Amino acid sequence: MTEDTERHAQKMAKKKAARDKIMATKTDQKGLIIVHTGKGKGKSTAAFGMIFRHIAHGMKSAVVQFIKGGMSTGERDLILSRFTDLCEFHTMGEGFTWETQDKTRDTEMAQAAWQKAKDLIRDPANSMVLLDEINIAIRYDYIDIKEVVEFLSTEKPHMTHVVLTGRNAHDDLIEIADLVTEMELVKHPFRSGIKAQIGVEY
Secondary structure, three states, X not given: OOHHHHHHHHHHHHHHHHHHHHXXXXXXXXXXXXXXXXXXXXXXXXXXXXXXXXXXXOXXXXXXXXXXXXXXOHHHHHHHHHOOOOEEEEEOOOOOHHHHOOHHHHHHHHHHHHHHHHHHXXXXXXXXXXXXXXXXXXXXXXXXXXXXXXXXXXXXXXXOEXXXXXXXXXXXXXXXXXXXXXXXXXXXXXXXXXXXXXXXXX
């Protein structure tokens, strides 16, 4: 063993001991409120990664899409074709608000999606529920942030994880969340004239 290799091994042994000491104090478990927000791409993609992780472990989950309409996506098609026994999937929106241009209709759809979301979160069979693009619905006042915070704080079962995605997450939601990730936009192909592509965006 060279001097450099031995020095590295000693350094890593110290790091492992410190890490093991920290990990020994982490004994609690609870259902998390998880927020994916920010201007960068990957919020829903990361959330669906958690859903597929749940599916891989044979754990029941559910998805409610608040804004996205009936457009086919890889995640939805795969879940609906192969995993309906493990994941309920509800596309409740009719597209982004600048496409529908009908606030009354958008509000009605978002309210229906929120009602469905509450039912799925209350269901003890689901250990994770993804509320995709709910942050957009909250931002446009289709759903009352106070009601969302109150429900998640008082009615969410202790061991149920809830994942909420979309830009501009409300400060009150961030305050009660256990895990918040902000996706930062550094570079995006759309700015170079490249449209959304199958297998990447949907």
